[in-house]
Amino acid sequence: MTINHEPRPPFPPFTRETAAQKVRMAEDGWNNRNPERVALAYTVDSQWRNRAEFSVGRDQIVAFLTRKWATEHAYRLIKELWAFDGHRIAVRFAYEWHNDSGDWFRSYGNENWEFDEYGLMARRYASINDLAITAAERKFHWPQGRRPDDHPSLTELGL
Template sequence: MSTRPPLPPFNRDSAIQKVRLAEDGWNTRNPEKVALAYTEDSWWRNRVEFVQGRAAIVGLLSRKWARELEYRLIKELWAFDGNRIAVRFAYEYHDDSGQWYRAYGNENWEFAEDGLMRWRHASINEAPIPASERKFHWDLNGPRPADHPGLSDMGF
């Protein structure tokens, strides 16, 4: 069996590392790569969608990133205990008409012993924003730079 470090039980440093690894993965916008961080039978609640398993996760993410263009995400640790992590996040994207949005949300994660996520519950709200109010401006082909402000730094 392979593992996906850091492994539970989490301490503050390993929980922060796990959150950043998840952020970096999602910012690739590669559904197949992202799905590998989840157990084969992982359960998700994402807005109004309930999915189970990697194939369903790939489908959900493929649909998501086909309509959420130039997607950039920041995640931040909220709390952790044992094999669970709570995160808050924000992301920006535009639709095919060029309208920009900022989405805010919270996720509750539960991990298996091998470090793969087996439960993901996400609550997300979004609002249209003018392009001039965008805050996430790093290169789309890489992760958020280490010196880019986080959510708390930006007052989100």
């Protein structure tokens, strides 16, 4: 049971339209890189697997995201709806970032999400692989924050 929740529409069961809306809302939140704000989209006892790291609850989510964005500089993310059913959504994503040495990467992955009745994500399972790229190979060019509506999607970029 979710406690201390603030409903986050759209709510399950999802349609193609509402699932795509949920995906874009998640992308926007992560691109703003505010760990405390992002954590509010998850249940207080949300369960995560991100690569080989397991987190439970908002406090651990905030700690994870704080560490992540302290080392992944110039972070830009695109998410795309892959599938949905009832209260579950699957997405594919890619994000670009550089490390403290200035080495660039594009990280590719898939996420499986499960939502409670209030539209909060109760489970998030992410599998991610990193590809070293050059600065010239970058494809995600927009100012920090929300990806512009006219920026190509993963499919349009051939990713």
